[in-house]
Amino acid sequence: MxxxxxxxxxxxxxxxxxxxxxxxxxxxxxxxxxxxxxxxxxxxxxxxxxxxxxxxxxxxxxxxxxxxxxxxxxxxxxxxxxxxxxxxxxxxxxxxxxxxxxxxxxxxxxxxxxxxxxxxxxxxxxxxxxxxxxxxxxxxxxxxxxxxxxxxxxxxxxxRSGYPNAERRHLIGDASTRAYESIHPAGEDTRLILMDAPKRPNGPPIRDGKRYSQIAHIAEDVYPFVAIDQALRERRFSAPAILASDCEAGILLLEDLGCQGILDEAGRPIAERYQASVACLAAIHNTPFEREISLDGGRIHRIPDFDRTAMKMEVELLIDWHLPWKRSGLKVSDDERLSYLNIWDALIDQLADSETSLVLRDFHSPNVIWRGDRTGHDRIGILDFQDAMIGPSAYDVASIIQDARVTVERALADRLMADYLAIRRLSPTFDEGLFQKSWAIMAAQRACKLCGLWVRLKDRDGKDGYMKHMPRTLRHLAVAFEHPALAPLRDWCIEAGIELPESAA
CATH class of the missing domain: 3.40.50.300 (P-loop containing nucleotide triphosphate hydrolases)
Incomplete structure (x- = not known):
């Protein structure tokens, strides 16, 4: 070069x-x-x-x-x-x-x-x-x-966006290819956020001629972020304003929603802020979203479905990464894989009548900003939604109540669920029993994915720090197994040697 x-x-x-x-x-x-x-x-x-x-x-x-x-x-x-x-x-x-x-x-x-x-x-x-x-x-x-x-x-x-000589500072990277900077315009006492999200490499096809990102509906550029941001803001939810963009280059300059999260200084959930987050989520689920979003320049983003193929691709992380890690490198047998995926097919069949909504996909503490000077749902700043789909609304409820990176004690988790259900019961079309089953299935789906993801981040990407979340994720899986619909998966996991908390056995 x-x-x-x-x-x-x-x-x-x-x-x-x-x-x-x-x-x-x-x-x-x-x-x-x-x-x-x-x-x-x-x-x-x-x-x-x-x-x-x-x-x-x-x-x-x-x-x-x-x-x-x-x-x-x-x-x-x-x-x-x-x-x-x-x-x-x-x-x-x-x-x-x-x-x-x-x-x-x-x-x-x-x-x-x-x-x-x-x-x-x-x-x-x-x-x-x-x-x-x-x-x-x-x-x-x-x-x-x-x-x-x-x-x-x-x-x-x-x-060229009007911020010459702006001061740039490292802010954060995440488990993806994205990185973030804080931008301090020259002569101004303000801060903006720059998202550095270059287009993902295409990568080889892995199944049916499609890449992993296509199967699992992972955004490959910033256009989905721009589209979902626009849809949320049009409905008066607090996603960051996009101040400047070069979408082809994968660079966005965003409004800074603030730096307060929903955890205290010790990293524990602040109940009031989690409750406000769940209330905001209930409002999103009570709000219709069009599947197709028109963007400047004539581009249209079609929100993908959280379909069977995507769900199964994610839960395969459990058998492709978690179980070999537990078995010192020994892979699952063909019979084990077939029985596991058959169980998931049956569980996904049970989601056919579930309520669907916009699924933000990562609605949990790292991506929720607390704006205490605001009122109502404006208090909740929403980040990291570029992978949003249309799917069971229960998924995001599992994401925040079973926060992947934070221990939400059972008493608070139960209170959050009660708060959410109280708001949703006001809708005459809401089926609480069906939602509870969907929640258990989607909580198990998310936990199975994460149990494998933590190992993949460690073994493939050299990011050992995520393994500290494994015990919590297994507890989340155990809670999901309390619903009778999950009995076949619970029994399979126990037989496979997955170490669930004793209460799950």
Whole structure:
């Protein structure tokens, strides 16, 4: 891949590049800065470090005499100045390999390292322009250089959207390919949210000529988010306003709904906020949504059905990932798989008469914002709905009452269900008994999916942290099994060796 070539007219532009680079660097990255004294290497380094530290006043001393300066930040950074290095072998004594294994290495005068720097190094060559600015050439392996290009693409988007020189800060990533930044416009005391959601790779067909995302109805671009956001806002629910967009590039600039969630400082549910969330959900289920949503430019988004194929694809995560993990790598037999999926076919058949509505799919604590200064349903800010479908309304009720990441004690869970049912009973068409059965089936469907997903995130994606949710997810499955309709699945799970809480056995 050809190098990226930039002309930076002044020190401000150099600092801005340092900020942009800080948002795409990952643990294991080595950034090598080549250039004469005064070329801008230290300016870029300070901006990069201060961005990662989220501290514009961070003291960044030159490591010229110490050779290395370490920073224990969100991403650990080791800043090397090799000008006084006598021999590349001295890098071992400076702890270069260890620093690279744990975080980022920022290297000035990298030529002194000989061939010791990794092949994946991002090389930035600085030179002077006749006008007094700086000319930069950035080269790296294709995958790494693509990250740098993405950072510059986002900066260009902000510039042309009316936010030049906006301050960018890392906000959060999630289990998908999306990442988020907080954007602070220059001269304004406000914050916006940038969604960085590049189109997902197509990937190979895995079944009936379709990719996993097509089967499970996982959004492959930002158009579904834009469509559902529009539909929610038109019905006066609090989804974020979209202030600027480049949908083809997968970049959205959003209203900041706030930073208060529905958990207390110890990470426990705040009952009032969960109750308001359930009331908001009941209002959504009492509101009709058209299946087709017209967007600017003539595009139409058709909300997909949460159909049999999608449900079964998700529950297969239990037998494809969870059970092999429990069995030390031993896969389920063909007979086990067939009996498991036959049980699910029978359960899905029982959903035929269930009430359907817009299913947001991930309506739980990470995606609910508390806006205490508002009233009514406007108090509940809604995020992360790009994978929304039309399906059993009970699914989202299971999602919030059986919060995947938070322990909702049984007394509160029962109160939330009672609150939801009290609101829905006001509708003459609401069938409470049918809803209770649908809730148990969809709670089990979601729990089976998550039991497998946590293992897949660990084994395939190296994200071990999600495994802490496994005991809670198994408890959720046990609660779903309390409904008699789930007896066949409960018996299958016990026979298969899934470790349910004792009350479920």
């Amino acid at each position: 050809p190098p990226i070539v930039l002309d930076l007219p002044d020190e401000t532009a150099t600092k801005r590049l340092g900020t942009d680079l800080a948002l795409v660097l990952q643990a294991g990255d080595c950034l090598a800065l080549h250039g004469d004294l005064g070329a801008g290497k230290s300016t870029l380094s300070r901006a990069l470090l201060r961005t990662i530290a989220e501290d514009p006043e961070l003291e960044v001393p030159s490591p010229t005499f110490t050779l290395v300066q370490g920073y224990d930040l969100r991403l650990p950074v080791a800043h090397f100045d090799l000008y006084r290095l006598s021999d590349p072998s001295e890098l071992d004594e400076l702890g270069f390999d260890e620093a690279l294994a744990n975080g980022i290495c920022l290297v000035e005068w990298p030529d002194k390292a000989g061939t010791a720097l990794p092949k994946s190094t991002i090389d930035i060559h600085f030179s002077f322009t006749p006008e007094g600015g700086r000319h930069l050439s950035i080269s790296a392996p294709e995958a790494t250089l693509s990250r740098v290009k993405r950072a510059l693409q986002i900066r260009s988007f902000l510039d």
